[in-house]
Amino acid sequence: xxxxxxxxxxxxxxxxxxxxxxxxxxxxxxxxxxxxxxxxxxxxxxxxxxxxxxxxxxxxxxxxxxxxxxxxxxxxxxxxxxxxxxxxxxxxxxxxxxxxxxxxxxxxxxxxxxxxxxxxxxxxxxxxxxxxxxxxxxxxxxxxxxxxxxxxxxxxxxxxxxxxxxxxxxxxxxxxxxxxxxxxxxxxxxxxxxxxxxxxxxxxxxxxxxxxxxxxxxxxxxxxxxxxxxxxxxxxxxxxxxxxxxxxxxxxxxxxxxxxxxxxxxxxxxxxxxxxxxxxxxxxxxxxxxxxxxxxxxxxxxxxxxxxxxxxxxxxxxxxxxxxxxxxxxxxxxxxxxxxxxxxxxxxxxxxxxxxxxxxxxxxxxxxxxxxxxxxxxxxxxxxxxxxxxxxxxxxxxxxxxxx
Amino acid sequence: xxxxxxxxxxxxxxxxxxxxxxxxxxxxxxxxxxxxxxxxxxxxxxxxxxxxxxxxxxxxxxxxxxxxxxxxxxxxxxxxxxxxxxxxxxxxxxxxxxxxxxxxxxxxxxxxxxxxxxxxxxxxxxxxxxxxxxxxxxxxx
Numbered sequence: 390x391x392x393x394x395x396x397x398x399x400x401x402x403x404x405x406x407x408x409x410x411x412x413x414x415x416x417x418x419x420x421x422x423x424x425x426x427x428x429x430x431x432x433x434x435x436x437x438x439x440x441x442x443x444x445x446x447x448x449x450x451x452x453x454x455x456x457x458x459x460x461x462x463x464x465x466x467x468x469x470x471x472x473x474x475x476x477x478x479x480x481x482x483x484x485x486x487x488x489x490x491x492x493x494x495x496x497x498x499x500x501x502x503x504x505x506x507x508x509x510x511x512x513x514x515x516x517x518x519x520x521x522x523x524x525x526x527x528x529x530x531x532x533x534x535x536x537x538x539x540x541x542x543x544x545x546x547x548x549x550x551x552x553x554x555x556x557x558x559x560x561x562x563x564x565x566x567x568x569x570x571x572x573x574x575x576x577x578x579x580x581x582x583x584x585x586x587x588x589x590x591x592x593x594x595x596x597x598x599x600x601x602x603x604x605x606x607x608x609x610x611x612x613x614x615x616x617x618x619x620x621x622x623x624x625x626x627x628x629x630x631x632x633x634x635x636x637x638x639x640x641x642x643x644x645x646x647x648x649x650x651x652x653x654x655x656x657x658x659x660x661x662x663x664x665x666x667x668x669x670x671x672x673x674x675x676x677x678x679x680x681x682x683x684x685x686x687x688x689x690x691x692x693x694x695x696x697x698x699x700x701x702x703x704x705x706x707x708x709x710x711x712x713x714x715x716x717x718x719x720x721x722x723x724x725x726x727x728x729x730x731x732x733x734x735x736x737x738x739x740x741x742x743x744x745x746x747x748x749x750x751x752x753x754x755x756x757x758x759x760x761x762x763x764x765x766x767x768x769x770x771x772x773x774x775x776x777x778x779x780x781x782x783x784x785x786x787x788x789x790x791x792x793x
Numbered sequence: 794x795x796x797x798x799x800x801x802x803x804x805x806x807x808x809x810x811x812x813x814x815x816x817x818x819x820x821x822x823x824x825x826x827x828x829x830x831x832x833x834x835x836x837x838x839x840x841x842x843x844x845x846x847x848x849x850x851x852x853x854x855x856x857x858x859x860x861x862x863x864x865x866x867x868x869x870x871x872x873x874x875x876x877x878x879x880x881x882x883x884x885x886x887x888x889x890x891x892x893x894x895x896x897x898x899x900x901x902x903x904x905x906x907x908x909x910x911x912x913x914x915x916x917x918x919x920x921x922x923x924x925x926x927x928x929x930x931x932x933x934x
Contacts, residue, residue, distance in 0.1 A: 428894050465894055470853025475891045495891045504847050514890045522890040529885045559846040567846065618874035668879050710878055751862065751881070751898075792885075 429793075431462040434527040436788035443765060443782055444773040446542060447484030450784075457788065458482045459525050461494065471501045481525060486543045486584030495550055503558075510554035516571045516610035517625045518662045518677050521548060531673070531708040531718035532744045533758040533786040537767050538702025538724025539662070539679045547585040551575040551606060566615045574607040577629075589634070591769040596638030596649075605630040608660075619668030629658035632683075656685040671710045673718070678703040701725045708744075716746040726766040735777055738764035753791050760784040817933075821868030821918045824906070824928040828854070828913055833932040842916065843873035844883070845893050850914060858896035859917040861905045868918045 436457030440450040447454045463477035479494035481487035497511030514522035523529050524540040534542070541548075553575015560568045579585055579601050590597045608627030615621060636652040660681040667674040683698045701724070708718025724738045744758040762784060765777040823839070825831075830852050834842075841847040842856055849855055860869065866877045873880050887893030897915075899905035902923045909915040910927030919925075 430888055430895060432889070461889060463889065463891070465891075467855040471849050473848075473855070477889070477891060497891060501849060504841065509891075514892075522892075523886045526885065526889040529882055529889065559841075569846070619879075668875060671876070673879075710876075713878065716878075748878075 425466050425468055428465045429462070431460070432526070432528060432790055432792035433460040434458065434788060434790040436533060436786060438784060438786045440784045441782045442779050443768055443777065445768055445784060448769075448773040450484075454484070456482050456484055457786075458487075458489070459527065461526070463494075472498065473501075474498050479525070481545070483542045483545075483584070485587050486546070488582070490582070492546075505558045505560055507557050508554065509557060512550055512552050513555055513573065513575070514549055515551050515573060515606075515608070515627075516555075517548075517608070517627065517660070518610075518623065518664045518679070519666055519675060521625075524549065527756070527788060527790040528754050528792050531716055531746050532706075532720065532742060533756045533788045534742065534760070536677075536702065536704040536706075536720060536722035536724075536740070538700070538722060538738065539677060539704070541767070543584040543588060546583045547577060547579050551577050562613075564616060566613060566617075569612045569614060570609065572607075572609040574605075576603040576605055578603050588769070589636075593636070593638070595641075596636055598634050599637045599651075600635045602631065602633040604632045604658075606658075617667075619666075621666050623662075623664035623666075625660075625662040625664070627658075627660045629656070629660075632656040632658050650690060653688045654685055655688070656683050658683055673706075673708045673710075675706040675720075676704065698727045700727060714748045716748075717744070718746070719743045724764075724766055735765050738762060738766040752793055754789065756786070756788045758786040758788075760786070818868040818871055818918065820921050821865045822921055822923070823872075823931040823933065824909055824917055824919055824925060825931055826909055826911075826913055826915045827927065827929045829916070829929065829931075830854075831931070832929070833934050835934045839872050839933065840874060843869070843880075844875075845887055848893065854914040855894075857894070857912055857915045859899055859905055859908055859912075859915055860896045861899045861902060861917070861919070864902065864920050865918040872918065 435455070437453065437455050438446065438450050438457055439453040444450045447456045459481045461477050461479045463475065465473060465475035467473050476496035477494040478491055480489050480491040482489050493512060495512045495514050497509050497513045499507055499509035501507035516522050518539065520530065520535055520540050524535055524542070525545055527533070551573065553573060555571050555573035557571040558569070560570070562568055581598055581600065586598045586601070606627055606629045608625065610623060610625045612621050612623040633653070633655045636654065637649050638652060639649045640647060642648065658681060660679070662677060662679045664677045665675070680699060680701045685696045685698070687694045687696070702722065704720050704722035706718060706720035708716055710716040720742050722740050726736045740760055740762045742758060742760045744756060747755040749755065760783065762782050763780045765774070768774045768777065823834070829850055831850065838847065843858065847856065862877065869880060870876050875883060884893065884895045888895040897908065899908055902920055905917055905919060906923060906925060906928055909917050
């Protein structure tokens, strides 16, 4: 606990140092050269969450947990006409995921031929729906916690970035508005210390993941920006060609039988997401539907076992901004784990959230949020929640973000 | 049923017509750095700039948007189709996903004009009574 608090103190102090850097970097001409100026931005978020009945997004949230931290620092520059370089370092800690380990979130170079066509390559953020590429940027939304059936905070290292490239652009449609597009392909690299590894490990009675192969993924995000100001509709598609990983499971058998057995899981993943967003006067309305299909074959010494799992989620949200410093919003979301539109306490999760966002300063955000949740499908199925027999439970969240 | 669809059609026509009406910037004027190669912009071109659809001037120079909070909010909403908070959130989403740079913020009108005058590719809405020096005023076609 002492170590964590010390790290959090360092995180909260870092924006002050970063703001000083910004003053020096605003018009930075390095070493007296005519190098284009560097543009720095950054943020630090610290949250607190407490739950009743179950531990969620962490292993001690029933007692209240501060293990809800995100921090990012990015820099960009335009070294040549129509050319931009950008990079961001990031760290986070959400329950057992992240663990404050800094990593390169994105680092890419882009060239924009014109409004219709551009190319971006390197480590890029993967577009999917309204929030996927900004799901850890607290200041860019009303809510503390996004609908977790779609934007699971524990899986961000699997879902947010990829190493590859994309084409992007904006196509005018005359009086019908405009179509913006992004099409990407590349590899997602995760390790055995990633959030997705924790999710898999938690789903196993015994054993754990020992390695992942890089996953090749391709997909697209289309937005139709209608002629009505603030109204847009989107559709996203993605296909993961090979989500492959190895498992080691102890057998519990005495010698001469093997003490453990190795398994190999290989999946093809298909995801789809449909989005609608309308900014109307002081209102923001949003709705999204998502499904992900996992066609998996697990190979063990006993043979190969196929499985096919489909997860569904949707939400509808509305937020109203009263003035510059207060916004109130809420959403309702449902998630189904391979049981389409049927309710079971451990195969679905329904969440009604009410959020208050305060902006006391342009660089400072405070949020207070309450959730009433039915179902437990998104809980980790491990020792943190050995009994899951009560549908209704509550969660309270408090979060603050400073940025520059 | 036909009456229902007629009402829907009229509502959509009204909304679309509203977006195509001529742009007037309430209490503000548009300025750019003198090195910017254009002398006028259409309402659509201006909106494309303020909504990140256009990120470069014709000569390839990066467009740098500069804002002055509270003093040109009405004009900013007319230019971008978003109020001040929506505009801020929109650009934060781009900046923290590696897809754009947040607009620069100026503390007062004089600082804003000075920043635009000294920054290549800069564009800003300034109060209509601002004293201009070293910048170029842009007409809205």
